[in-house]
Amino acid sequence: MDALLFDESLNKISFLFRYGGLSLASRTRTTTQTVKIRLLYLFNSFWLNVDLAGGIYWFIDGLKNGKSFIELTYIAPCIALAFMANIKSLFMIVNETRIDEMIDILRSLEVTVKNSKRVESKEEIVAREKSFLYCVIKMLNILNVVVVLTFSISPFVLMLIKYMKIKELELMLPFFIIYPFDSYDIRYWPFAYLHQFWSEWVVILDICSADYFFFTCCSHIRTQFLLLAYDLENIIPDLDNSITQTADIAFNKKFVEIIRRHQVIIGAARLLEAIYTKSTLYNFTSSSILICLTGFNVVAIEDVALIVTFLLFLSMCLLQVFFLCFFGDMLMRSSMKISNAAYNSRWYSADPVIAKSFLIVLTRAQKPCKLTAMGFADVNLMAFTSVLSTSWSYFCLLNTMYKPSSV
Template sequence: MTSLFDDSLRKIQFLFKYSGMHLELKSSKTIADIIRYRWLYIINFLWLNTDVIGEIFWIIDGAANGKKLSELTYIAPCTTLCMLANLKSIFLILSEDALTQLTKNLREMERSEDGSENMVKDTIIEEQRSFLNVVISALNFWNAMTVIAFSLTPLVLMAVEFRKTNEVELMLPFLIVYPFDSYDIKYWPFVYLHQVWSSCIVVLEIGGADCLFYTCCTVIRTQFRLLQHDFEGIISTNESEFQEKFLKLVVRHQELMRSVNLLEKMYTKSTLFNFVSSSFLICLTGFNVTAIDDVAFVLSFLTFLLMSLLQIFLLCFFGDMIMTSSLEVSIAIYNSRWYLAKATTAKQLFLVQIRAQKPCKLTASSYADVNLRAFMRILSTAWSYFALLKTIEKD
């Protein structure tokens, strides 16, 4: 059976390839090594952030010139998402050692299960493989639709305007300040393509970091479920056989906890910004959907809103999966017919059960746990901000 981890990595390889982040990280000792290995990421970083700087200047200039709140909030969600893409990619690159160790741990745990030939275990692995494939495929499709919606909206509006007035009015996907006239026909095609690729970079970097997170969470959850299955059937009449199995399961449990800690190290800082920014993203895009009259732009922001909701929901959902599956190890030990074992054997199982009752969890820099409760708090905060913006708009 093919490895769940490696099979899933192959499906998201293109996200890392075109963003320049890479999956199989290599040690970079000198600046020359970094440039040679990260040249595409550096180009994409500079490419994207020229637009981010222009967006910030547009917001500052708009506020200084008294533009409406709906106009100012038009570009703010895009700027926030660009900053999120920057942070996710940078923190992932800085966590090179943790990613290398986590990859090694997960592959070793999967190899240890290769020769088991257990129908129940095979079913567990295939269930998780199918689930992860559906999530990654759906996410890639929706991200692509979001990019297409924002990229094509100006062209559609230009065509509609030309049909009405028989004149061409040049438009761009995003409102950005440049040191030249971006609506001059000499520059407009380049600026248009520049903005489209910037939106692709954002989707590639966020999609790559998130899909790797989902993959690692799914593999860890799978290993927790396999561990539960083994603990449920550990009781044996042969004491020496029990001790051998028990020791291996305890080591596997410890490795899984280490793997969760490595995943926490990789994502904890970017997750904190993700939590904070998601409330603003959902609030601002929801406000734009209700404040903008143009149907084409409403549809663009509606896809953007759904993408933002899906992104933070999946982050919390997979974090919740880790917590739940680690807690279920305690239930599996309880179901292991421990009452048929000797007192010393039951005490050993009891110690593991006590440890399993403390869930393995991912956090946003220890300020909040990554679970479905956090998702509900983000929605609640976003609704509060949305209500405030609507009140300000009316005033």
């Protein structure tokens, strides 16, 4: 039997979980593997949170000692993103059992489809959804790598520019972080630089691991809804007008199988909601602040190198929350296609018993499967516009506060 497409999708993102200290197969791990994974996660978490604590301390100290508004807003979005990485990775660990259950459900659904009759139209649906998912992951991988490298390289660019102007070498770091030693001492500077560089990667690994698994599950659940809609729409063959489809044993078996698949897919969507609903609430809340502060840095900072850096950072923040909402919206809309499929089927050429069964399916399918941020907001494109609207309001307020101090 050919390898499952869902397993292929998981293999595309497994390296993120492996290096982040997370796991996609907690049920099959040995005790030794579990210890290794937990130790790696704790090491990464400690490494990141040392920098996070230093950044928070610098921010508080900057408020007390009158650091410039731009310096404070420079570190603030980085702190918010580090908090997001912590929360997303923590909920992935807390929900490991549910993640295993989700993987089993999507595998079983794909096996059911593979065992059915091969249809070219259904294969085109699968290929299209697979291509889109892989394209999104590849694009985000490239952007995330560019953002990390840009943040890492920008201190060297600024050091070079300053050296050319004043002929003095002033050591710089990617982020404003206070350590228990002088991080700008040439003896400790390389360690502090490498420490911040790896912290950046830990943030990216944690966020991308959670997001990519979310995208993968949404894409495969959507695929199952589309395949189910195709089967439902074509369950009654194009018979002669004088022939009426009766509720015989063969038809009843196929119809019951479709109902069962529909219930399993709905259960998968609910399980995905349970895994991500809490972290999504923080994601929506923090994204407004992240986009606002990053946009302000782009406008207020004068160094071209930093402007480019924060433009890329802004793109990453926008795309992160956009695709979160986009895939949630895709799942919701695909669930409603079951209702359209029931209506577009040839129910009119069936006897009344079958027509009533189609009506029940149509009525149930009109209630969409949707993901939420703990019930406060639906995860769809409307939520993305709300995040942008809130970010713009914060940005205008922040810009107004900054202008008087710059006069």
